[in-house]
Amino acid sequence: MMRQVNVAVLGAGTVGGGVVDAIRRNGRLMASRLGIELGVHRLVVRDTRKRRDFDTNGAKVGADWREAVVDPRTDIVVELVGGTTTAREMVLAALQAGKPVVTANKALLSAHGEELFAAAREGGANLYYEASVAGGIPIIKVMREALIGNRVTAAYGILNGTCNYILTRMRAEGAEFETVLKDAQRLGYAEADPSLDVDGIDALHKAGILASLAHGFWVDVKKVAAEGIRGVTPLDMDFSGRLGYTIKLLAAIKLEAPKAPARGGKAAKAGASGLRISVTVCPTLVPNHHVLASVSDVFNAVFVRGDIVGDTLYYGRGAGRNATASSVLSDLADAALDLRCGERQRLPPFVPHEEFGALMAPGDVVSSHYLRLSVTDKPGVLARIAAILAKEQIGISSVIQPEGHEGASVPLIFMLHHATRSAVDRALKSIRRLPVVTGEPALFRVETFE
Amino acid sequence: MMRQVNVAVLGAGTVGGGVVDAIRRNGRLMASRLGIELGVHRLVVRDTRKRRDFDTNGAKVGADWREAVVDPRTDIVVELVGGTTTAREMVLAALQAGKPVVTANKALLSAHGEELFAAAREGGANLYYEASVAGGIPIIKVMREALIGNRVTAAYGILNGTCNYILTRMRAEGAEFETVLKDAQRLGYAEADPSLDVDGIDALHKAGILASLAHGFWVDVKKVAAEGIRGVTPLDMDFSGRLGYTIKLLAAIKLEAPKAPARGGKAAKAGASGLRISVTVCPTLVPNHHVLASVSDVFNAVFVRGDIVGDTLYYGRGAGRNATASSVLSDLADAALDLRCGERQRLPPFVPHEEFGALMAPGDVVSSHYLRLSVTDKPGVLARIAAILAKEQIGISSVIQPEGHEGASVPLIFMLHHATRSAVDRALKSIRRLPVVTGEPALFRVETFE
Numbered sequence: 067m068m069r070q071v072n073v074a075v076l077g078a079g080t081v082g083g084g085v086v087d088a089i090r091r092n093g094r095l096m097a098s099r100l101g102i103e104l105g106v107h108r109l110v111v112r113d114t115r116k117r118r119d120f121d122t123n124g125a126k127v128g129a130d131w132r133e134a135v136v137d138p139r140t141d142i143v144v145e146l147v148g149g150t151t152t153a154r155e156m157v158l159a160a161l162q163a164g165k166p167v168v169t170a171n172k173a174l175l176s177a178h179g180e181e182l183f184a185a186a187r188e189g190g191a192n193l194y195y196e197a198s199v200a201g202g203i204p205i206i207k208v209m210r211e212a213l214i215g216n217r218v219t220a221a222y223g224i225l226n227g228t229c230n231y232i233l234t235r236m237r238a239e240g241a242e243f244e245t246v247l248k249d250a251q252r253l254g255y256a257e258a259d260p261s262l263d264v265d266g267i268d269a270l271h272k273a274g275i276l277a278s279l280a281h282g283f284w285v286d287v288k289k290v291a292a293e294g295i296r297g298v299t300p301l302d303m304d305f306s307g308r309l310g311y312t313i314k315l316l317a318a319i320k321l322e323a324p325k326a327p328a329r330g331g332k333a334a335k336a337g338a339s340g341l342r343i344s345v346t347v348c349p350t351l352v353p354n355h356h357v358l359a360s361v362s363d364v365f366n367a368v369f370v371r372g373d374i375v376g377d378t379l380y381y382g383r384g385a386g387r388n389a390t391a392s393s394v395l396s397d398l399a400d401a402a403l404d405l406r407c408g409e410r411q412r413l414p415p416f417v418p419h420e421e422f423g424a425l426m427a428p429g430d431v432v433s434s435h436y437l438r439l440s441v442t443d444k445p446g447v448l449a450r451i452a453a454i455l456a457k458e459q460i461g462i463s464s465v466i467q468p469e470g471h472e473g474a475s476v477p478l479i480f481m482l483h484h485a486t487r488s489a490v491d492r493a494l495k496s497i498r499r500l501p502v503v504t505g506e507p508a509l510f511r512v513e514t515f516e
Numbered sequence: 517m518m519r520q521v522n523v524a525v526l527g528a529g530t531v532g533g534g535v536v537d538a539i540r541r542n543g544r545l546m547a548s549r550l551g552i553e554l555g556v557h558r559l560v561v562r563d564t565r566k567r568r569d570f571d572t573n574g575a576k577v578g579a580d581w582r583e584a585v586v587d588p589r590t591d592i593v594v595e596l597v598g599g600t601t602t603a604r605e606m607v608l609a610a611l612q613a614g615k616p617v618v619t620a621n622k623a624l625l626s627a628h629g630e631e632l633f634a635a636a637r638e639g640g641a642n643l644y645y646e647a648s649v650a651g652g653i654p655i656i657k658v659m660r661e662a663l664i665g666n667r668v669t670a671a672y673g674i675l676n677g678t679c680n681y682i683l684t685r686m687r688a689e690g691a692e693f694e695t696v697l698k699d700a701q702r703l704g705y706a707e708a709d710p711s712l713d714v715d716g717i718d719a720l721h722k723a724g725i726l727a728s729l730a731h732g733f734w735v736d737v738k739k740v741a742a743e744g745i746r747g748v749t750p751l752d753m754d755f756s757g758r759l760g761y762t763i764k765l766l767a768a769i770k771l772e773a774p775k776a777p778a779r780g781g782k783a784a785k786a787g788a789s790g791l792r793i794s795v796t797v798c799p800t801l802v803p804n805h806h807v808l809a810s811v812s813d814v815f816n817a818v819f820v821r822g823d824i825v826g827d828t829l830y831y832g833r834g835a836g837r838n839a840t841a842s843s844v845l846s847d848l849a850d851a852a853l854d855l856r857c858g859e860r861q862r863l864p865p866f867v868p869h870e871e872f873g874a875l876m877a878p879g880d881v882v883s884s885h886y887l888r889l890s891v892t893d894k895p896g897v898l899a900r901i902a903a904i905l906a907k908e909q910i911g912i913s914s915v916i917q918p919e920g921h922e923g924a925s926v927p928l929i930f931m932l933h934h935a936t937r938s939a940v941d942r943a944l945k946s947i948r949r950l951p952v953v954t955g956e957p958a959l960f961r962v963e964t965f966e
Contacts, residue, residue: 196662374542506879
């Protein structure tokens with residue numbers, strides 16, 4: 067028997083239009099695979115008089131989202147308006163009405179995830195959010211279903227297409243960040259205000275969601291400072307290339323060794339008896355031979371290491387009308403199947419199962435680093451910098467003072483051995499104070515994936 | 517409420533042991549995520565006296581599989597004995613008893629898929645087979661669930677880890693096929709009789725399953741001749757490298773343009789009104805910049821192009837105890853959830869939805885080719901070969917007669933423009949007849965992913 071499911075789509079922007087259009091194009095194919103027909107019976111828009119660049123395909127177009135949500139014929143609600151205010155009201159209203167919700171809104175999940183998950187529990191409805199992380203890549207399904215038998219020991223993500231596009235072109239053309247950013251803006255790959263993307267905030271939101279799913283406690287990334295790509299120069303691309311690396315904006319989620327048991331206190335208890343994970347988002351040197359290094363342009367990828375499956379990678383378009391629509395369709399199919407089978411929460415949107423999980427303080431995270439300084443070219447400079455690094459117990463694995471940079475100040479590049487970020491920051495603070503150090507130092511992580 | 521589900525594991529070999537071991541290690545983690553406890557209550561082995569290299573973890577160990585299947589306490593049956601005889605009986609018996617079955621057996625699915633799917637339908641039980649294709653890569657779930665809203669226009673797979681390991685080392689070391697094969701056998705990456713792997717048969721089985729899932733009709737690959745990697749030489753690796761390519765054993769599944777309507781006949785009808793797809797498995801030149809070129813060693817990857825999502829890639833270990841176990845655990849979780857929700861076939865194992873789908877005759881498949889000949893070094897040779905190619909309307913995009921190959925016979929390499937395989941085969945037949953052509957020609961596909 068074929069069953070009809072009515073979908074109310076809230077928001078007719080890029081993604082909303084993409085979803086309506088995709089259902090028009092492939093709705094019959096989906097129905098033949100699912101045994102369920104998905105129909106968009108309501109489309110909620112801000113301005114009903116505005117002309118659409120897509121066929122609304124018989125949906126009733128209106129401006130009143132509450133009406134669409136409470137409409138008894140509405141089986142599933144799709145929130146695609148973005149933002150964290152109206153979107154939050156929409157999702158809460160639908161869940162409270164016991165209606166399953168599909169959303170692509172990572173900012174909303176990042177800011178109000180726990181509230182929404184609770185509302186889903188109480189409303190007895192489910193919340194689906196495949197499209198919220200890495201666009202067309204089914205990473206949420208992979209984390210929750212495909213890898214359900216695995217403890218995720220590490221996950222690395224190229225989660226922002228704008229940054230990856232900019233870095234890819236900087237590397238290929240030796241171009242400056244600002245130049246490529248302007249192109250990206252012209253091409254629609256970057257917003258007029260690009261900070262959410264290029265400062266790593268968007269990637270951090272996504273990393274927080276992935277970390278929470280992987281480790282079973284809600285990871286609040288507010289405590290993590292994302293580092294964006296504004297500080298990456300052609301010089302850094304050049305040198306990291308010579309050293310055998312590519313620079314990517316990489317989100318790293320790692321299962322760290324438990325803290326040594328300390329006396330009392332929840333934190334100590336957490337560290338001792340629970341998981342300890344680290345989350346970082348910053349420009350990172352990735353070895354050229356690693357599969358993540360070959361992820362170019364606007365593409366995203368997530369590299370997941372499971373204790374059973376080993377290394378896996380998932381790659382695709384991280385944003386855009388169609389890639390996002392594809393993930394929304396996948397969620398709609400799951401929601402429709404769950405409705406048919408009468409289980410409102412076959413898989414709850416989030417299962418907190420690590421009571422004592424804890425996010426490591428950024429300063430305690432250990433890694434190798436790439437440090438580029440601009441110094442006055444005179445004797446003794448290297449010695450003074452080396453002394454400061456030695457004082458913080460930071461080993462130097464290599465130093466490059468490149469040829470052909472004559473003049474008042476020359477670049478000096480250090481590859482630093484494993485050290486805590488706080489040690490590196492302390493050293494950097496002293497190094498900055500040296501009168502021979504001119505201009506802003508660049509500090510990036512070096513990832514070996516071991 | 518926590519629910520207990522009893523699993524009977526049939527087969528205690530590499531994968532069977534891996535599954536029992538993985539459930540022992542991560543069973544509690546899975547239970548905390550699922551709300552269902554998976555317990556292996558029966559383990560069926562060939563020889564009950566044999567010592568196991570894994571903890572059977574309280575399972576009742578016996579040799580009688582029928583007893584384990586009919587045991588009323590058995591909720592889910594996992595078939596891991598391999599082969600197509602006893603395995604077939606086991607799966608049929610379980611499905612007929614209305615018990616969900618999880619299998620990793622691609623040979624069985626390839627040979628008896630339609631029979632098993634019918635038995636599942638009749639028995640009202642479900643058949644799960646994530647582990648049957650590409651080991652730890654959740655490609656079955658991706659094809660059936662994540663990409664459900666997409667028409668798959670093309671899919672390319674590196675589906676055999678043994679071949680990929682051999683080709684990777686041949687390229688890195690300039691080594692001969694036979695030399696690396698012996699190493700692979702010593703390291704356990706290749707069987708004593710390697711033909712199933714190196715002749716492309718295993719990859720073809722997997723390609724058939726993927727093609728069937730992608731296109732909604734059962735693709736019988738018996739009509740396709742897999743071409744293995746025995747004919748790949750260090751010379752080919754060297755030249756394809758110089759031309760900017762890497763040689764991979766690639767399975768290509770393409771949605772082809774519909775055939776021009778012909779007069780009557782089911783075939784014509786199929787071609788005209790239904791899908792036409794091509795499936796090929798052979799050594800293929802992949803551009804170095806393409807992400808599939810960076811898939812090395814024993815790793816597998818599947819590159820899927822959807823009409824909505826665009827290009828996506830899924831990468832991981834294609835075989836081995838643990839990678840395969842991870843996929844079995846994912847299937848067990850789905851099976852357990854389906855049991856709890858009381859839907860015996862939330863997603864049927866296979867949904868035939870393309871009545872008029874047809875597999876293109878191998879000879880009709882069009883592609884570019886790499887052709888390496890060994891010829892006697894005398895004037896006029898090139899002219900005679902070029903004439904034969906011209907007669908078959910096959911354009912030549914480049915010819916290389918490398919330096920430093922003096923002697924009776926020298927290598928001669930052609931890059932051929934798009935042509936049907938039958939045209940190329942006809943040309944090759946005439947070329948072979950030329951007295952100046954010595955030794956066996958090598959013919960590989962060239963894939964541009966356009």
